[in-house]
Amino acid sequence: MTHLAHARYCDEIVAQTDRLGALITDAGLSRRVPTCPDWNLRELVLHVGGAHRWAGEIVRRRAADEVPDDQVPGTGGPAGGDAAALRAWLAEGAAATAEALREAGPDTGVWTWAWERRTAFWARRMAHETAVHRADAALATGTAYEVAPDLAADTITEWLQIVAFAQAEGDPEAAELSGGERSLHLHATDVPGAEWLIEFGEDGFTWRHAHAKATVALRGPLTGLMLAFNRRQKPDEGGLEVLGDRGLLDFWLDRSSFG
Secondary structure, three states, X not given: OXXXXXXXXXXXXXXXXXXXXXXXXXXXXOOEOOXXXXXXXXXXXXXHHHHHXXXXXXXXXXXXXXXXXXHOOOOOOOOOOOHHHHHHXXXXXXXXXXXXXXXXXXXXXXXXXXXXOEHHHHHHHHHHHHHHHHHHHHHHXXXXXXXXXXXXXXXXXXXXXXXXXXXXXXXXXXXOOOOOOEEEEEEEOOOOOOEEEEEEEOOEEEEXXXXXXXXXXXXXXHHXXXXXXOOOOOOOOOOOEEEEOHHHHHHHHHHOOOO
């Protein structure tokens, strides 16, 4: 399962935002978000819209350094307090960021917080940021959640890369993801080739796309795998099953919960 095209990520930023916006109503803005318990639905949307604008500003400036939040126009949200104003503000920011990314292309050098210093990073990151937070909103409102298989698979791959980067940078939680001769296998039963093998070594972990017997396996529909791996549902919900050492799966989930 490979990365998607730059244009596809740009399109997904807009499409996922539109679907998130469709979940916003005046009556529901104060609803708590169970998977982000510090936020209500309005605060979740403000977070997503602010992230879009921040990434878009970095791309538009071709910034070589991090852009402070207070230098990004419009991150505080709309002047109006109703759902219609919030939805329009959210859509406007997503469209502007997607357009900036399309204009820049994938290979323009910009600041990022991660391993890749190109605009391609922000297109991918904002697409997945929006898709996962749309899941938060769907769960908060009791709405069914679906996502394209290739996008769901790439969300898992990107998260593995983020956790590996955090471990390399010395994050204390990620640093604990080690211990030889143990492994975790993710296996989507509805999408051929959507499998990941995480192997724990003495100095950390590695991962690859592979089918192999592991210490613990998490199997089931790909969307469910994506949600569980991002800690948006429990590993034994949504048609998923855990085979083997459940403690090792919990060990991973507990130590990849930053960010």
